[in-house]
Amino acid sequence: MEKVYIKQILEEPKIDSDIVVRGWVRTKRQSKNVTFINISDGTTIHTIQAVVEADTVSEEILSKINTGACIEVYGKLIASQGNQKVEVKVEKINVLGEADPEKYPIQPKKHSFEFLREKAHLRPRTNTFGAIFRIRHALSFAIHNYFNDHGFFYLHTPIITGSDAEGAGEMFKVTTLDLKNPPKTENGEIDFKEDFFGKETNLTVSGQLEGELGALALSKIYTFGPTFRAENSNTSRHLAEFWMIEPEMAFYDLVDNMDLAEDFIKYLVKYALENCADDLWFLDARFSDEEKQKPMAERSEMGLIDKLKFVTENDFQRLTYTEAVEILKNAKKKFQFPVDWGTDLQSEHERFLVEKHFKKPVILTHYPKEIKAFYMKEAEDGKTVKAMDVLFPGIGEIIGGSQREDDYEKLKNRAAQVGIEEESIWWYLETRQFGSCPHAGFGLGFERLVLFVTGMGNIRDVIPFPRAPKSADF
């Protein structure tokens, strides 16, 4: 028999029908003649209220119904006399799983996110995390929807990679060698020929290079999978394991790339607004409460939902790195770090451009080639590359992308300049020898998107089980 969940019961209430509700107890309110139990099954932010008249359920069972317990309620769906439209008039309750109220850590009160991070196994049962993970799902789904509708193919790039040339950061080693007693070469170095793959392997830091191989065959591809960085990054915007979306498109130049990035993000935010209204409403209220705690100067001028609508309704500001440097040099604000053409912009500079100067998402292009990756297409001026960074308020860089260098000689020279051995990326270089073409792509940090859409402050709270330096529980 098909099970019915709370979301469906509340959306299409069949008054006077017999129903079974299963879920976890949020609160129980008891008085002499009647007991009220609020139940959540996580299918929606809303709970359903079960009403137990005196003597319908034994004291023994009632005493086991505490916050956190899992119960199965048989009864009739009736119109409610209280604040909600409908409620369940209880006939029978089975306790499926008890939760000792002396020990169950999630109480019907506000908890700090720091505390809940230590209870990552139970935090999905809270309103906030339920909402976040439902939105996370919706956004994932929307990503596949968007690309499928636009003729992209989902390409599965490897998680274990034999290449260490992606240049995106420190990598986690993958090995089956005995770490206490590894085989050694004559020089005394570890002999990776003896390792599982017969060479040194790592967890991927980016699917881009393999993604390009796909684009140069299928025209438009995207990847969406986990990515690993062993950087010792201790911030609220970095994870050691995160999910990245990386589209790569043949015959796209930098402008096409920007157009796609902007349209894509707007679609995703709009999808959340249209499909996660209840959860966003809840998070909007949470966001406002949070903002009220902050000093006036730091408060967001807009509510969460207003912020999201603003992004969908306004064009992103596009400008070159050189133009940005000019704006920053002429700004009245004193920066901690000086602005100079040729050095990378600091967080404070990016924040100024996005949050103070333009007050909307910004796409910066044409960075000096020295501060960008080897695979980016050199611009006509010979000094900059056709790179683009999409900067978001409160998040910073949410997308990094570029038109890719499609000229074999130039690409080979750039790789050599930054010390990448030709043999390690021979397969990548070969695509420029055989049927090369202009192409472009970008990487979108999924958790950074979820951070923006949910209005949360720390990236560790938008992934169910965060991986960060010194932190890999659960």
Added chain:
RNA sequence: GCUUCCUUAGCUCAGCAGGUUAGAGCAACUGACUGUUAAUCAGUAGGUCCCUGGUUCGAGCCCAGGAGGGAGCGCCA
């Protein structure tokens, strides 16, 4: 990796100038209550003051080292 702040009851936090038996709110428990909305009211119980060492007649408070956490920076997505 760097800078800075924090660690006291299950949770959120207070605590003086270094001075006896360490406090509050919420949660829990017991009871009361004719339908509650994180119910209300009354009561009960709950502590390795993060760890180790030091200074002192005396340390939750001062000093040193360590562990864990937050915020910011760098690296990036």
